[in-house]
Amino acid sequence: MTTTINFRDKHLETIFTKVQNGERLSLEDGLAMYATNDFISLGKMAHYVQQQKSGDAVYFVLNRKIEPTNICVLSCKFCDFATKKGKPNAYEMTTEEILSKLSDELHEVHITGGMPADWEWERYLNILRDIKKHFPNIDIKAFTAIEIDFFHKKFHLPIEEVLRQLVDVGLRTMPGGGAEVFSERVRRLLFNQKIGAKVWLDIHRTAHKMGIPTNCTLLYGHIETLEERIIHLLKLRELQDETNGFLSFIPLAFQPGDTNIKPRSQYTSAIDDLKTIAISRLMLDNIPHIKAYWVMLTEEVASVALNFGADDMDGTVGEERIAHDAGAISPMKLAKEQIVKIIRDAGKIPVERDIYYNPLNIFSENVIGKIPYLNATPFYNSMEKQQFKILPIAPRRMGELAKKNQIDAGLFSLVDFLQQENSFELLNGCIATRDQVKSVMLFSNFVWEDLQGKKIGITDETATSVQLLKVLLEKKYKVKAQFERMHSGVNDYSKYDAVLLIGDTALQAKHHNYFGYELVFDLAKEWYEWQKLPFVFAVWAMKKNLSGEKKETLKVILQHSMENGEDNLETIGLLHGKAIGLTKEEIVEYLQGFNYHLGEREKEAMKVFKFLMEREREKVVE
Ligand code: SF4
Structure with a gap:
């Protein structure tokens, strides 16, 4: 900006x-x-x-x-x-x-x-x-x-x-x-x-x-x-x-x-x-x-x-x-x-x-939700807002406001999008990993197999990452853990055997001595090694009931901001990344690790994840 x-x-x-x-x-x-x-x-x-x-x-x-x-x-x-x-x-x-x-x-x-x-x-x-x-x-x-x-x-x-x-x-x-x-x-x-x-x-x-x-x-x-x-x-x-x-x-x-x-x-x-x-x-x-x-x-x-x-x-x-x-x-x-x-x-x-x-x-019309993490900067840094206003908001909260019909468009957490698929139209933008993510991490005192029955603190900000963690634990490693939702802001992590943190907080881990945990697992890497697929954490979508004019405007401003963002990955996240203690090299490497377009492989990955997640839910209902 x-x-x-x-x-x-x-x-x-x-x-x-x-x-x-x-x-x-x-x-x-x-x-x-x-x-x-x-x-x-x-x-x-x-x-x-x-x-x-x-x-x-x-x-x-x-x-x-x-x-x-x-x-x-x-x-x-x-x-x-x-x-x-x-x-x-x-x-x-x-x-x-x-x-x-x-x-x-x-x-x-x-x-x-x-x-x-x-x-x-x-x-x-x-x-x-x-x-x-x-x-x-x-x-x-x-x-x-x-x-x-x-x-x-x-x-x-x-x-x-x-x-x-x-x-x-x-x-x-x-x-x-x-x-x-x-x-x-x-x-x-x-x-x-x-x-x-x-x-x-x-x-x-x-x-x-x-x-x-x-x-x-x-x-x-x-x-x-x-x-x-x-x-x-x-x-x-x-x-x-x-x-x-x-x-x-x-x-x-x-x-x-x-x-x-x-x-x-x-x-x-x-x-x-x-x-x-x-x-x-x-x-x-x-x-x-x-x-x-x-x-x-x-x-x-x-x-x-x-x-x-x-x-x-x-x-x-x-x-x-x-x-x-x-x-x-x-x-x-x-x-x-x-x-x-x-x-x-x-x-x-x-x-x-x-x-x-x-x-x-929120008490406003024409609102675009913005995930306030470093990996979303390529979408928002040069966004021409036109008639829209920008609301920075954690992914899970954006999903909640969308359910109340209070957000017109945004980069939605995948799980929130899937839950509200009928009222949303996909746009061509996503946060998908290639192999690792570096910012959706499980900090743990135990290896995966030993997390059976252990207490895991989960960040308040995420819907998709929690589901991914559950799928990995229960489908890949066949273990069941207990989950406790933490509140926003500072938490006492020492109460937990492991904690799931995302976004900028996870990226800052090394400055906080990995929050006192001995092991660190990258959830996208775990997924990739298992499914040989990228993982889609978030997708761009807009409400189906918007006027045709608004939809066109949204498509245009998103396309422009993405083009600009991707052309300038070397500079676009610098200020944000610096503020959370990353070096220029770390910022660029991190941003280059994502795919920002929703291609066929990403769509396939979404289907596989949806299937695994729904199987998990059905099992709980049975
Ligand atoms: S400590 Fe007591 S006297 Fe001092 S500001 Fe507070 S209420 Fe007033």
Whole structure:
């Protein structure tokens, strides 16, 4: 994808060249971006990166924020929310009150609050337990690192044990607050009883290693310097390099309220908010999502932010006491329809998501699904979208949305295509292997024959690869294993005898010491040695019920992008491949290992696989 920006600030031009070459931005680059008056170019740079990561998607979640109490043992100077027990405004919610604020349509509850001296550990566990019991479909994001540290100290439990017990009662992810800005100077002045950078980072590192994805934030616009903001971002980027456990970054604009840190009316300017979002998108090249937190930004600024690097609007939220007690000026509740409208008006696809950023529903027409892996770059890198919008989405999720009639066309996982064959028309494009694939891999502590009865963790992203694994195990090796679907994002692989991983994650294996496993099997190679056929992992298809005009357009844009992609295999995946740690030679060799056209041998391979898969299903039914 090429983007031309008419820079007025030559510093930005240099920085953009680095971005386009996949080079890391430095502290100096971050400061130069804050210093620039070429505001529009900065936004365009961030939008370029956002497009690479999220295409036209902007996410939101139907969620509810709950603060079970505002009583807190600490007294942070910037906090207008907390109070002391016995004060007239102090409150402590009962379980019934908490449950009364939830409903079945929600997908996420976000729990943070004060830290009272007299709550027992069981009370926290019971809140989560009761939510899961009454609302099994609501995922729980709860407790910032400072609360986790508080539990650890107050209840004399190691951090791992605190997290383990919370996961057992329903915790899925953690919010990102608690450290505000990683600066000892600011910490001493504003919240000297709170944890500093090291403890915050250690707690998130521990969570990631235990398979708990988390989020991260920056509280800006109080007494911090611009340099302190950038250093904060660099520290987050460093931890993400190590663990890959952050889902999103949320810049939080400081609300002065009655904190006496700044005059009540001195909110951060819209320019500062938008610059911070854009700079965050550019500096945090390894964090998937940047949130425009509308509760604090206002609807108007959040809407512009969607073209300045942000790809998430957060959610419907409900009450949000910490921000509102400090005087946030946004309405308390932005209905789903309004969020959808704001996203549409920004020219994007509104995507309702779950806590892990899996798309649940999309609210747009003319959508092409894009498998966001390196091997799909030859199809999408130079795609002229015409009237279509592009939604990057894991193969299994694309199949689910297609079933709901929410995707017009895309590169579908083979199994999803076969299951919906009657409503799809094949196009001439596929991801087929010649002999090996290198990115659909079983990492195992056992050879195939010894996997009988063993527990295999399977990635949440795939439909076809799981079926291929089952066929190989049961037909080729005559063994039956147990399968457990893992969640999206980081997982604790040590729980499994083997794990099936696909796409970029599998390609990065050597950088992660093969996830601790001794053996690595390439599923396409296993298939080839057995059947002497290629394996077709994905096929291009479009909905049969599209208009003739749309179908023609799709055929033309696919053909053009494929021609361009195949002619430029040496360069087309460079940026993507570099971002996941591959060398130029590795990228080219990998991309040249595929056949992108659906020929007779590929069609024969599809038939054989379909036959084996259906035989397997029939046997299960018998
Ligand atoms: S910011 Fe959090 S820890 Fe600090 S006083 Fe407020 S509620 Fe307590």
